[in-house]
Amino acid sequence: MEFGKLFYEALNLLGSIHENTQSPEEKELLLAAAEALRFINTTGQQYDFEDYRQELRTDGPEMVIAAFSTREEAEVWLKNHPKPPHMAQVLIADEYHVVGYARDINLRRLLRTPSVEYHLEEMMHDGLPPAVATFNTREEAKAWFYNLPERPSQAVIQLGGEHYLAAYHRNIDHLAFHPFSLVERLKEWRKKKEEEEKEVKESKPQS
Known part of the structure; x- marks a missing residue:
């Protein structure tokens, strides 16, 4: 289904559910979902959204928005980015990293993530x-x-x-x-984490 039709039908469905929902918390969640669709439409990201949905149907690993040969290249890109894509994933030497961005203090970080x-x-x-x-x-x-x-x-x-x-x-x-x-490496990380949690548990005084 092309985005225009999907957009209006999804908004109508969310609106219908919103009208029949009594919970204020659920109403807020439904409103947020509708606003997310409007954001995609008003910022002209319809094709990007369609590409993303298409990517979700493939068997490959998670989507990334950029790839760099070295961490230095990635750091320069992030430093000069006017609007860092918070929580988006990038590849550095084919290793997955997530972009961390705290807008209030302009903190920008690239954190290794075990997605792949x-x-x-x-x-x-x-x-x-x-x-x-x-x-x-x-x-x-x-x-x-x-x-x-x-x-x-x-x-x-x-x-x-x-x-x-x-x-x-x-x-x-x-x-x-x-x-x-x-x-x-993932197995070793899990083992190390279990050992650290065990040490913390054993160090706590018994009641």
Whole structure:
């Protein structure tokens, strides 16, 4: 459904539910949802919203709005950004980071987030998925991917003897490579967190 029709039908539905809702809290939530749709429409972000909805239907990892080769490049971009996109995700050397922005004090930060680790872990639920192609270098893998008749949102490949997820971010035309070994780092992080929580629990005085 194209955005114009979706916009008006969604607003009508929210308005109908709003009229029949007694809870002030629920009325406020419904109003916020309607205002979010109006914001998209009045700021001219209809096509961006359509692209986002299309991206949600793919099998690939979470959407990013930019990709940088180094952290220095990302820091310069964030420092000079007139309106930092708070909570949006970007890639730095193909690692996921979330943009943190406190408008009142102009605090700008890039925080590492395990978004792709969770995605890879889910893909490995039934074991390591088979690779569809094998390459020695990223350049070879990128040339193969960009020459496909239709670029998929993701493909499992073997690169230098290791399994990788090649993830294509269509909105910024960027191909990222994520090693499945990142899942081990996620397991180590969880283990460390459990140990820290256990130490805190044991250090508390018994009542």
